[in-house]
Amino acid sequence: MTDLAAAVLTQGNRVIVAVVAVVALAALLVARLLVRQVLRADEGTEAMRRIAAAVQEGANAYLARQLRTLAIFAVAVFFLLFLLPADTWSQRAGRSLFFLVGALFSAVTGYVGMRLAVRANVRVAAAAREATPAPGEPPKELPVVAHHAMKIAFRTGGVVGMSTVGLGLLGTSCVVLVYAADAPKVLEGFGLGAALIAMFMRVGGGIFTKAADVGADLVGKIEQGIPEDDPRNAATIADNVGDNVGDCAGMAADLFESYAVTLVAALILGKAAFGDIGLAFPLMVPAIGVVTAVVGIFAVAPRRSDRSGLTAVNRGFFLSALISLALVAVAAFAVLPSSYAALKGVTDPGIPGHGGDPRVLALVAVAIGIVLAALIQQLTGYFTETGRRPVRDICASSLTGPATVVLAGVAIGLESAVYTATLIGLAVYGAFLLGGSSIMLALFAIALAGTGLLTTVGVIVAMDTFGPVADNAQGIAEMSGDVTGAGARVLTDLDAVGNTTKAITKGIAIATAVLAAAALFGSYRDTIATSVAEVGAKADEATLSMDISQPNNLFGMVLGAAVVFLFSGLAINAVSRAAGAVVFEVRRQFRLHPGIMDYSEQPEYGRVVDICTKDALRELATPGLLAVMAPLAVGFALGVGALGAYLAGAIATGALMAVFLANSGGAWDNAKKLVEDGRYGGKGSPAHAATIIGDTVGDPFKDTAGPSINPLLKVMNLVALLIAPAIVRFGYGAGARLWLRVLVAAVAFAVIVVAVGVARRRPVAVGGDTPERNGSSPGAAVAP
Numbered sequence: 001m002t003d004l005a006a007a008v009l010t011q012g013n014r015v016i017v018a019v020v021a022v023v024a025l026a027a028l029l030v031a032r033l034l035v036r037q038v039l040r041a042d043e044g045t046e047a048m049r050r051i052a053a054a055v056q057e058g059a060n061a062y063l064a065r066q067l068r069t070l071a072i073f074a075v076a077v078f079f080l081l082f083l084l085p086a087d088t089w090s091q092r093a094g095r096s097l098f099f100l101v102g103a104l105f106s107a108v109t110g111y112v113g114m115r116l117a118v119r120a121n122v123r124v125a126a127a128a129r130e131a132t133p134a135p136g137e138p139p140k141e142l143p144v145v146a147h148h149a150m151k152i153a154f155r156t157g158g159v160v161g162m163s164t165v166g167l168g169l170l171g172t173s174c175v176v177l178v179y180a181a182d183a184p185k186v187l188e189g190f191g192l193g194a195a196l197i198a199m200f201m202r203v204g205g206g207i208f209t210k211a212a213d214v215g216a217d218l219v220g221k222i223e224q225g226i227p228e229d230d231p232r233n234a235a236t237i238a239d240n241v242g243d244n245v246g247d248c249a250g251m252a253a254d255l256f257e258s259y260a261v262t263l264v265a266a267l268i269l270g271k272a273a274f275g276d277i278g279l280a281f282p283l284m285v286p287a288i289g290v291v292t293a294v295v296g297i298f299a300v301a302p303r304r305s306d307r308s309g310l311t312a313v314n315r316g317f318f319l320s321a322l323i324s325l326a327l328v329a330v331a332a333f334a335v336l337p338s339s340y341a342a343l344k345g346v347t348d349p350g351i352p353g354h355g356g357d358p359r360v361l362a363l364v365a366v367a368i369g370i371v372l373a374a375l376i377q378q379l380t381g382y383f384t385e386t387g388r389r390p391v392r393d394i395c396a397s398s399l400t401g402p403a404t405v406v407l408a409g410v411a412i413g414l415e416s417a418v419y420t421a422t423l424i425g426l427a428v429y430g431a432f433l434l435g436g437s438s439i440m441l442a443l444f445a446i447a448l449a450g451t452g453l454l455t456t457v458g459v460i461v462a463m464d465t466f467g468p469v470a471d472n473a474q475g476i477a478e479m480s481g482d483v484t485g486a487g488a489r490v491l492t493d494l495d496a497v498g499n500t501t502k503a504i505t506k507g508i509a510i511a512t513a514v515l516a517a518a519a520l521f522g523s524y525r526d527t528i529a530t531s532v533a534e535v536g537a538k539a540d541e542a543t544l545s546m547d548i549s550q551p552n553n554l555f556g557m558v559l560g561a562a563v564v565f566l567f568s569g570l571a572i573n574a575v576s577r578a579a580g581a582v583v584f585e586v587r588r589q590f591r592l593h594p595g596i597m598d599y600s601e602q603p604e605y606g607r608v609v610d611i612c613t614k615d616a617l618r619e620l621a622t623p624g625l626l627a628v629m630a631p632l633a634v635g636f637a638l639g640v641g642a643l644g645a646y647l648a649g650a651i652a653t654g655a656l657m658a659v660f661l662a663n664s665g666g667a668w669d670n671a672k673k674l675v676e677d678g679r680y681g682g683k684g685s686p687a688h689a690a691t692i693i694g695d696t697v698g699d700p701f702k703d704t705a706g707p708s709i710n711p712l713l714k715v716m717n718l719v720a721l722l723i724a725p726a727i728v729r730f731g732y733g734a735g736a737r738l739w740l741r742v743l744v745a746a747v748a749f750a751v752i753v754v755a756v757g758v759a760r761r762r763p764v765a766v767g768g769d770t771p772e773r774n775g776s777s778p779g780a781a782v783a784p
Helices: 011-039 046-083 089-129 142-224 236-279 281-299 309-335 358-384 389-400 402-433 439-454 457-480 486-535 551-592 605-618 621-638 640-676 686-731 738-761 778-782
Strands: none
Touching (some): 046 089, 046 236, 089 142, 089 486, 142 236, 142 605, 236 281, 236 605, 236 686, 281 309, 281 439, 309 358, 358 486, 389 640, 389 686, 486 640, 486 686, 551 640
């Protein structure tokens, strides 16, 4: 067993970490410069600005209410963390304090993403409008217009990307500078804060956006036969608000916590495996990614020869990845010794005598992460791009009805999940093999692969934010009626590219989740061994083993897989209930205000925004309690071995489920757009109606349940890591307290049962024109 207290933060390494902090501040400065570039663009007509202002107002109101709700939860967890064991009171206080810092940074990242996106969307629409100039204005070339609009959208994403990497690196490097060798323990709190807030923002924002989207589609497009963003639909403003609070704010917070948690795992294992330099080198890799992200963001400049906007995006991504790999090679050979014997602060007898070159291990591990990101990008693009066969197959199935559309999309998601999970598994296994006979080196190699993937996060976040900005721009253009013809076509093409980039980022996000979870799993294993030694327990080896041939461990693994299914079901059900409320409200407005259809009456947009806000915030508690309480129940009831098996089951199932949900939803969405372009029947055709239904099914898949699994995995891993010493202390040795273990497990299980039961008993529709509220018969309430 490695003596983790052996490593120290030397003066030379302290300088490296200080430089990393400066790089983080530089990233925030670049973000500020990009903001100025975006806001210099024209805001379009008065009608466009008025619609954009309504979206901004709704997004700001929702996020402010969500953050107030989450602040109460964060304060409660802050005090609960003091109850968990730590080596010193300094560690305990730092863990709680930086839990709040991680939560704050995660919230700020999400807020920044939303704040700029709601100001950039109207500018993208105005840029596209230049393709259809007013009488007397000279026409502009279509490629030039498309390039300008795309540049604004991607630079908006660049702001969020730079904020994500800047705040992630700044928080982590500050912890290392202040706490030195104790930093890994304190960073557990930082990572938990980031992951918890990200999960809440992702779940809440996902419920909001998809409730509005599904409700708008079912009533507007299917029942009333009006376009997607027609201003006569009362749910259109809420739909556009949802794009920002769900896709922009939620995904930005999600990728920030991926960044933070991966660094937490890398530093915990780096301290054990590489000693002194292990506290600095894992920070150097993502710092290099900050520099190359700037290059990648500015490299996304469309050319006339590009097949589509995605070609320019790919160019920026791959350029950033290649430069990152080259600079990491330079850094590895500059700061790492040529032999494991030369590493300082490592007392594990297996590592100093290990053959090979640590510089090669570090470089190859980082390369595995970068290559994994590139392969997932290509694989996800194949299954979700409009020009590829899988999406065209869905379009072909639309000619026979909605059922075959749903079946084709499910099949594509299931198949793509296998390939993506296999790639991730190969990456984890390949990194593990680099450690040879040393388990600690192998686990650190996995963590380094995660940091390699982090070098692309700046561009990845930009790609993700690009999607909802383009989607919002199209909505504003259609609602205002001021962008038609070629300009509307520009926005449709950008939206299709955005759907693919969003699917790609979800695939890469789950890869970061699995790599971080695998690395944290190794940290969990080491924490158990350390805790057992500290309490002097003579525990049966079988009791501490994670061997799944033992019934309790096998049961734990099954429970881990089951929690992923339960979590996904709860998220999708929450969207279904909230969407039902939106459907009733929009139907009510059409029925009671017939003048809406001839534009003589104005829809009440605010009522739908309020319904989505209330429902999204009300649904936050259950998934959050499930993520925190399930590891407590399993660990204290079945032991540390079963808890480790629980994590393994959740990681394996979560990876498959997340990719399946994301790719099915992305493929359905782009199939709808392909049909709308005039192929396979065009707008208003039976094929169009079939793909709308497929897209409606896919909405909660790809934007609520699927991406929420990423923070779920990391929250559960971090909770397990934090409670492992307590489970050992009260389960083995002189301090064993069976009654306490039973009590904690029973309370955790009871909380889960009550929370799930309350969620399941909620009515399908809780607002708007429900039978219960208007006193009418059920038939009257649900009739269009």
